[in-house]
Amino acid sequence: xxxxxxxxxxxxxxxxxxxxxxxxxxxxxxxxxxxxxxxxxxxxxxxxxxxxxxxxxxxxxxxxxxxxxxxxxxxxxxxxxxxxxxxxxxxxxxxxxxxx
Numbered sequence: 893x894x895x896x897x898x899x900x901x902x903x904x905x906x907x908x909x910x911x912x913x914x915x916x917x918x919x920x921x922x923x924x925x926x927x928x929x930x931x932x933x934x935x936x937x938x939x940x941x942x943x944x945x946x947x948x949x950x951x952x953x954x955x956x957x958x959x960x961x962x963x964x965x966x967x968x969x970x971x972x973x974x975x976x977x978x979x980x981x982x983x984x985x986x987x988x989x990x991x992x
Contacts, residue, residue, distance in 0.1 A: 894960075898984055901960035906943055907953045911962060913942065914976045924971065932966055933975030 901907055913920040917929035921938045940950040954974055957963045961980045966973045 895987060897960045898962065901956050901962060904953065904956075906945070907957055910939060910943070910953060910957065910974075911976060913939070914963065914974065917975070927968075927973070929975075932968070933964070933973035936972050936974065939974065 902911075914934060917923075917934050920942065921929060921934050923929045924935055924938075927935075936947070936951060936954065939954065940947045943950050943953075954963065958965060958974075962977060962984075963974050964977050966975075
């Protein structure tokens with residue numbers, strides 16, 4: 893986990909919004925049939941729609957969050973689902989608490 897990559901990822905309002913939405917997915921998204929959003933995550937198409945952006949832009953934002961270690965992915969069939977990496981987010985909180 894590189895702090896500078898985390899700070900870069902969090903420096904964009906839309907990427908920060910994605911993390912906020914993924915914290916409580918049931919509050920912000922309608923699940924795909926048979927998918928538990930808390931366990932599996934939220935489909936990229938749902939995030940794209942909520943952002944009101946192109947899929948390529950949304951995918952780019954998700955890739956930045958993924959590289960920073962803030963989210964995880966799961967591929968099921970033709971769909972990719974994203975969820976927060978709560979353990980990594982806890983480590984970031986500890987970083988602030990202990991080192992910054």
